[in-house]
Amino acid sequence: MKTINRILISTLILACTSGTAGAQQKLNYKPKPDLIKLIGKNLKDAAAQYKVLMKNVPADSLPETFEKNRSKSTTPKNWVSGFYPGTLFYLYEGTKDKILYDAGLAKLPIMEPIKYIDSHDIGFMMFCSFGNANNIRPSATYKDILLTSAQSLSKRFNPIVGCTMSWGSKPGEFRVIIDNMMNLELLMWATRVSGDSSYAKIAISHANTTMKNHFRPDYSSYHLVNYNPATGGINKKQTVQGYADDSAWARGQGWGLYGYTMMYRETRDPKYLDQARHIAEFILNHPNLPKDKVPYWDFNAPDIPNAYRDASAGAIYASALIELSGYVDAVAAKKYLDAAETIIRTLSTDRFKAAYGENGGFILKHSVGHLPKPAMIDVPLTYADYYFVEAMLRYKKLGKK
Template identity: 45%
Template sequence: MLNVKLIGYHMKFRINAVLFILLLCHVANAQKVDVKKAFASAGKQTDLLIRNVDSARLVKPQLVSPRTVEKGQFKMVGSKDWTSGFFPAELWYFYQFTKDEKWLKLARKYTNDIKEEQYNRGTHDLGFMIYCPFGNGYRLTRDTAYRAVIIQAARSLATRFNKTAGVLKSWDHNGDKWKYPVIIDNMMNLELLFEATKMTGDSSFYKIAVSHADHTLKNHFRPDFSSYHVIDYDTAQAGHVLQKVTAQGYANESAWARGQAWALYGYTMCFRETQNDRYLAQADGIAGFILNNKITPADGIPYWDYNDPQIPNASRDASAAAITASALYELSKYSRNGKQYKAAADHILSSLSKSYTSKIGGNYGFILEHSTGHRPAKSEIDVPINYADYYYLEALLRSK
């Protein structure tokens, strides 16, 4: 049974749900994406991407994964980069959709390049780096070697948990700025821990994930369900919050678009894994913030930050849109607002497929364009980027 606070929230959401009518005026004209055609086009691009990856590795074999195209230059990264797992994970999605052994062989080949990161205790991003490729690989093949990597990665991630603060530390850098930073992105890495408990029966992973989700729910969100990017904790004083700031958003009090997408996806996943109604209510609230926001253009692809004063002369973020669409498809299965969420996801996916895909043969083989990575650092602005492609393919699969 929902508590009084959640009942009040749902009453508020019914009122806000009227604003969905504005969205649905645009959604009503959206056509269903031809998933088979979209995958065929994406496959042609990815064939080109693989050729570019293999050529680049002849020169620098330590670089294993394609990340972006910036200033016309094809950018590869090593396995320690937080985005290294998305490219091999995409290949697993191609195999899932086509059942073509070609994609299976490629997925296995490039997934193996990230294997060593299972022992990496210096990052919170092991969910992205390990669970995206190895989790999909295990799901589709039941290869026990992949299972072992997932479990070890979860053990490595668990070392970053602080009992006093109740959360996993995100970053070890910039100690002059913060003491114990936790970013909203970290919600995405909890799936690795939930999976490890299912694989091993060790509930400690599950308990860490729930603690992190609970403290993030308590400290990361504003009354309108928008999220701060970085919460800094004092681990010596009962886990008190020291500051609420941003690193990649426009300002401390602004709503960084990809952060809102991470939050939506993260709490939807947490509800799936726990069946805790608080997480479902949180996901509903975040979805309401995203979908009711009048700043977002009619095509549903958000600006990189909802509060950038340069809007409409500001870059979009197709990666935030792809993450959001994928999350909405899943959330539509759980929420009483399911029809609205699915319609919104269809609309976003249609926009991405029609207006945000690279021309065949362009962008070195990346699928989507017009994403924003780190605008305050003047990095990866209006570019293709690998995690946009990964969540776009996932959204295509979930749309079926």
């Protein structure tokens, strides 16, 4: 209990660089001039591309993907809904193009009712949209919407299990996915701005329980742990969106890396930093990680090297590694930044970055949504664009407060 209280106190008094783009310590590191130039071009190209995408998005919907030469949009209740306005706000930060900012604002009214929704993904949906809008122009309205969203997420917490519930469960089941690590940022933010420690207590409990039960000895992660809600015992461990239950689904490793890096930022608890570093080492030292650092959809896919690549996982890795580099020694920082730079360069090539007007207006090609299902395979995905733009903005801010 003393440890949790110490963490909560540190959470409330930390000098706060709020924002989904993340906090970054000042590094003795100079970004590569040619990569900064490339990022500038990428952001300009992305802004033009998203003006194409805008034309394909119905007023009451949000874009999800483009497949079979058709745009696919989704409702605000879909877990990916917040990424489109969030990306628009990021692109506005990177280009100061007000058309993009206004397009992001135009989607917020259809997103606002989500603050009451019963969903484990409300952090993705609301913090990526309203959170990014609030970072640009802080607003009491945005703050209230986000706090209501945090309250809604808190209702899914089971103190016996120690986690918030993910997918709807059958009697005797309480299913928790690694993706939920990403929704904890909303809870940590809520404690910071409200002074109510209950949100952070839930986030810390969830992070600790996930650390204990989701990870294998090599620090790869299961996708899902199915708990008994009455006892907190474990019914089963699975990797639903990966190749097999004992495989390392690429995007899941990214959710863990990003989530524990964020939890270290918010608490300064060294065990979260250790966890993030172990996950990073699993990814970067894996023999099946391609030299260009954009992973196959699963590290254990049986058809490597002919397996599908997942640009979305690569983008998440890059963004997380850039932030993680600010919390470690110089040798580790260089390793993480070298990898992030390689990913950004790879995703900037014609293989992954779409030409103007192509790809339905999305920036990146070749992501994998849910191969076993199968659904959205080798297509653009809205969250791939989001984390790619976030990674580029984070790189531009290296060495700055």
